Amino acid sequence: MTDALLAQCRAIAGDAHVLADAQDMAPFLTDWRGRHTGKARAVVMPGTADEVAAIVRACAASRTPIVPQGGRTGLVLGSVPDASGAAVVLSLRRLNRIRAIDPANRSITVEAGCLLHEVQQAAAGAGMLFPLSLAAEGSCTIGGNLATNAGGTAVLRYGNARELCLGLEVVTAQGERWDGLRALRKDNTGYDLRDLFIGAEGTLGVITAAVLKLYPQPKAVLSSLVALESPRQALALLNLLQEAWGAALTGFELMSDFCLQLVATHFPAMPRPFAARFPQYALVELSSSESEEHARALMEEGIGLALTRGVARDAALASSLAQGLALWQLREHIPLAQAADGKNIKHDISLPVSSIPDFIERTDALLLAAFPGCRLVTFGHLGDGNLHYNVAPPDGQDHEAFLANQDAVNRIVYDSVAAFDGSISAEHGIGALKREELARARSPVELGMMRAIKAALDPLGIMNPGKIL
Structure with missing residues (x-):
């Protein structure tokens, strides 16, 4: 950063809130998963919106790129700077009132x-x-x-x-x-x-x-883990519970058996609700605005109906808040278990809910044919069509060597997503990681409108350059 701009930022935010030393800046420059470390001219931490505005004006005057940053938990390299060292990282963590x-x-x-x-x-x-x-x-x-x-x-x-x-x-x-x-x-x-x-x-x-x-606040929140034969059964269960519970159904998560086996391997203290193993599981949550008794009656009626109709093979109903939280911990530990197991190729995709069983069946087959023995870590928010569809190397294969196949794996997955009229990003965004893929996934007309908006609102191109477009 030029001395003049550095002095301006210090005058605006205070000396303690402008970091220019490499060691001080380091925690702000690496992405959440540790895959990319960028460079910055400085990290500036304003304490008010007026300070943010003054810093942006100073950067605009010198055409200095700005990378806004929050908790740095994103997964698509959206909140870290590139390797040029030209940008100011604008950390907003002090705006916390x-x-x-x-x-x-x-x-x-x-x-x-x-x-x-x-x-x-x-x-x-x-x-x-x-x-x-x-x-x-x-x-x-x-x-x-x-x-x-x-x-x-x-x-x-x-x-x-x-x-x-x-x-x-x-x-x-x-x-x-x-x-x-x-x-x-x-x-x-x-x-x-x-x-x-x-x-x-x-x-x-x-x-x-x-x-x-x-x-x-709901009067009661109850959860159940339901054992299933296939993603198609999961879709049938979703439809059944939506009809039975309506808006009281607040969560519906799909998890494959391999996901839970990963959790069991790397977090052996986690609960194991079933003695037997099943191909798929659905974690369902029900919220009632009436009472715990009403919620429990709805839960038992809905899950009982699924078992009676053969939609579900077994179910573990949480009898307390603690048991419900333990079931959700199984779901939340899947990404942690993946990280402990080694590197894998991740996809955050969305599809029409009705297409998810066919997508999984088709794409699994294509990947296994192209990369025999690859392990598919499939979980996500089935209720809204969002899958975390991740591909891990075969047992015993070097993880770094398998990552060399990332472009080929992505091509299979994203082409399949397109065939089912889905999206390459459901909730993680585009950032820098999926920028090139966005150019494939969206039409020239759509990309042209995006660029027109960008040019109108950020004509100097200083706001988080290299992200999305």
Whole structure:
């Protein structure tokens, strides 16, 4: 960074909040999975939205690229700088205040650097629910959740981050502060600027605060792990429970037997709900606004019907909150078990829910034919069509050697996704990792509109360059 710009940033944020030493910057430069380490001119940590605006103005004046960063938990290299060393990393972790809670309006106003878990706790303290739930909720920030339009386990009932946001405060690429913090559920006044910034991964501006929706706390939440013969049975179970429970069905996660075997291998203390093994499992969650008795009656009726009709082969119903949390820990430990097992080729895809069984059957066969013995780690949010479809090397094969097949594996998976009218990114975003694949997956017309929006809002091209487009 030039001395003049460095001095400006220090004058704005304070000396302690501008890091230029390589050792001090290091924690901000490597992605969550440790695959990529970039370089930066400095890491700047403003404490207010006005400081963000002043820093962006200073960077715009010198045409210095800016990489906005929250909790750095993304999986597509969206929040780390490239190797040029030209960019300023703009860490928003000091913007971490809960500005207001309005239980009567069922809304909460928070700054972008608030951890997701902190927002959940603030809502709970007011007797309300903020339903966005992710495995990284203790580390990820609201700004990052909105910048990537995060999904998680409750999308089936409550929607993605986009559906949970009422209004935004944004610093534009010119360093202007847009106050769009409107706590309105109806606001039909022109273009929806809010939705332009949600999911834009910091390429159009910097989200500094948001108004989020709150919901009443359910009276009871119950979970069950259901053993199944196939993904097709899982789809049948989903349809059955949607008819039986309606909106009370708040979570439906699909997990293959191999996923749970990975967890059992690397986390032997985790519970094993069944003595026998089954090809597939569904973790289902039911929330009741009436009572625990009502929730339990619904759960027993729905799962009993699935067993009677032969849709399910067995079921483990949690009899307490602790047992329910233990079942969810099985699901949340799958990515951790994958990491402990070694490197693999990951895909975060979405498909029409009705197509998922056919997709898995077809794509599994194609991959096994091309790479005999490869192990398929398939799990995800079946209720909203989001699969984490990961490919691990055969037993005994060197993991680094198998990663050399990544382009060929991706081609098979993404071509199959396209054949089923799906998406190459369900909830992780595009970042730098999937940028080239996006150019294949979307039409020239669609990409042209994206580029026009980018050019209009960030004409200097300084906002998170090299990401998405």
